[in-house]
Structures are given as C-alpha cells and as structure tokens.
Amino acid sequence: MTTDAFTVVPAVDLRDGEVVQLVQGERGTDRRYGDPVEAAERWLDQGATTLHLVDLDGAFEGERINADAVERIVETVPETVxxxxxxxxxxxxxxxxxxDLGIDRVILGTAAVEDPDIVAAISERRPDSVVVSLDAKDGEVVVEGWTEGTGLAPAEAAQRYADLGATGILFTNVDVEGKLEGVRTEPVADLVDAVSIPVIASGGVATIDDVLALREAGAASVVVGSALYEGEFTLEAALAALDAED
Structure with a gap:
C-alpha cells in the first residue's frame, strides 16, 4: 500500500445482497441503495481506483453472508482497480x-482484536495483504459490529498491528460515522503520528472540505459512503479538488 496518491475510496457496504449505509453502525438505520455491482460500476465510471467492500451481515453475524455479491463485484472490476x-x-x-478469489486486501477487525497473531499469519502467507480495522467510539476501539468495547486506545492497537505486519490501518470514527455532520481530524492525526504504515480514514465525511482536511491530517486515503450515495458531492468533483490542490 502506498501513501503517494491520496484518493477517495467509495464504500460498498453490503447487507442482504444490497448496498446500504448505517448511521453509527446501528441495525435498523439502513438506507438502501440497490444492486452492489451497479454501485461498483458507477464509482468506477467516476474514476475510483480503489473500492471498499464491507459485508455488514458478516460483521454482525461472523459469517460472509454476501459472498455472491462480492464475487460478482470482483468479476466486474478491472485488475487496475x-x-x-x-x-x-x-x-x-x-x-x-x-x-485467491481476487480481493487485493482483507480487512480484519474483530478477528485481529481477539487474536492479533492472525495478522502475522496471513501476512506471512500473503505479504502486504492485511489492513486492520480500528473502529473507535469515545476514543476506545470497538468490535463485533461496533457493539463491544475493548479497552484499547486506537494508537496503542495500531502500533501492535504494525509490528505484526499489517500493511495499513483503517480508522473509523464511529462517533461521526454515517451522520453527514463532518469529520474529526485530531484522532486521525494522532494515529498517523503513532505508526509508520498508512492510515485510511473513515467516518463523517459530508463535504469535499472534509476530504481535504483528512488529507491534511496525514491520512493515506479516505473511505466515503453516505455523502456519495446521498449526493452531497460527486466522486468526480472530489477527485478534481484533490488534483487542483496538488
């Protein structure tokens, strides 16, 4: 994973075979956006170079329930993405x-917290393939679909996983996730300072200014969901704004 080209990464969150967005990870807050392959194709047409897939049923139930939808997306996406x-x-x-199916990077959350050595074990078999997801509520890492606290601070956890071979950290601030009320850059900047591997920011993005602020905070890229699906701004406009500032 490189930090050279900061970009906007569209989220394709899957539940019951459809694209959804949740507010602060709460079940029952689903906003549905249709077929996942159509969503993926739309983001590719607008210039996406990375797609961020999340099996929300898997996160809640511990099983990859949306495997068919994932496979269809992988079959659709060119190798350059x-x-x-x-x-x-x-x-x-x-x-x-x-x-082996064609996913470039797997994102581990609960599994990495429960058994940190899994990061090293996967990295040994497939180098540069593991991103560890650190989701935080009130400054504490949470797991099991954002329902259980761990007592870990994000910076402490991130350092552990970097030492175990993680190629990046996906940091989601659940306090602002899905609310379209803006980002908090301080936790991102603190995490960037704590580790030498890339930090992917997620949560709260409502405007292109939020995207630019996260780049300024040192993030390697930013995952955006609700703002794109709700039309707060377009992926094309965000990418153009990044290019204009380079």
Missing part, C-alpha cells in the same frame, strides 16, 4: 480464500 474487503473474516483460511 484495488478491491479491499472486510466483514466476517475470522480465520487465516477465510482471508487466503478471499485473496
């Missing part, structure tokens, strides 16, 4: 199976 996937990945074999 990076695909990363999280949700329901609990074992080394789960991860390797997905990487």
């Amino acid at each position: 990076t695909v990363q996937l999280g949700g329901g990945i609990r074992t080394v074999d789960d991860a390797v199976e997905l990487l």
Whole structure:
C-alpha cells in the first residue's frame, strides 16, 4: 500500500445482497441503495481506483453472508482497480480464500482484536495483504459490529498491528460515522503520528472540505459512503479538488 496518491475510496457496504449505509453502525438505520455491482460500476465510471467492500451481515453475524455479491463485484472490476474487503473474516483460511478469489486486501477487525497473531499469519502467507480495522467510539476501539468495547486506545492497537505486519490501518470514527455532520481530524492525526504504515480514514465525511482536511491530517486515503450515495458531492468533483490542490 502506498501513501503517494491520496484518493477517495467509495464504500460498498453490503447487507442482504444490497448496498446500504448505517448511521453509527446501528441495525435498523439502513438506507438502501440497490444492486452492489451497479454501485461498483458507477464509482468506477467516476474514476475510483480503489473500492471498499464491507459485508455488514458478516460483521454482525461472523459469517460472509454476501459472498455472491462480492464475487460478482470482483468479476466486474478491472485488475487496475484495488478491491479491499472486510466483514466476517475470522480465520487465516477465510482471508487466503478471499485473496485467491481476487480481493487485493482483507480487512480484519474483530478477528485481529481477539487474536492479533492472525495478522502475522496471513501476512506471512500473503505479504502486504492485511489492513486492520480500528473502529473507535469515545476514543476506545470497538468490535463485533461496533457493539463491544475493548479497552484499547486506537494508537496503542495500531502500533501492535504494525509490528505484526499489517500493511495499513483503517480508522473509523464511529462517533461521526454515517451522520453527514463532518469529520474529526485530531484522532486521525494522532494515529498517523503513532505508526509508520498508512492510515485510511473513515467516518463523517459530508463535504469535499472534509476530504481535504483528512488529507491534511496525514491520512493515506479516505473511505466515503453516505455523502456519495446521498449526493452531497460527486466522486468526480472530489477527485478534481484533490488534483487542483496538488
């Protein structure tokens, strides 16, 4: 994973075979946006170079329920586009199976917290393939679909996973996730300072200014969901704004 080209990464969150967005990860807050392959194709047409897939059923239930939808997206995406996937990945074999399917990077959340050595085990078999997801509420890393606290601070956890071979950290600020009320850059900047591997920011993006602020905070890229699906701004406009500032 490189930090050279900061970009906007569209989220394709899957539940029951459809694209959804949740507010602060709460079940029952689903906003549905149709077929996942159509969503992926739309973002590719607008210039996406990376897609961020999340199996929300997998995150909640611990099983990759949306496997068919994931496979359809992978079959659609050209090799020049990076695909990363999280949700329901609990074992080394789960991860390797997905990487063999064509996923470029697997994202581990609960599994990495419960068994940090899984990061090293997957990295040994498939180098540069593991991103660890650190979701934080009130400054504490949470797991199991954002429902259980761990007592870990994000910076402390990130350092551990960097040492174990993680190629990046996906940091989601659940306090602002899905609310379209703006980002908080301080936690991102603190995490960037704590580790030498790239930090992917997620949560709260409502405007192109939020995107630019996260780049200024040192993030390697930013995952955007609700703002794109709700038409707050277009992916094309965000990418153009990044180019204009280079």
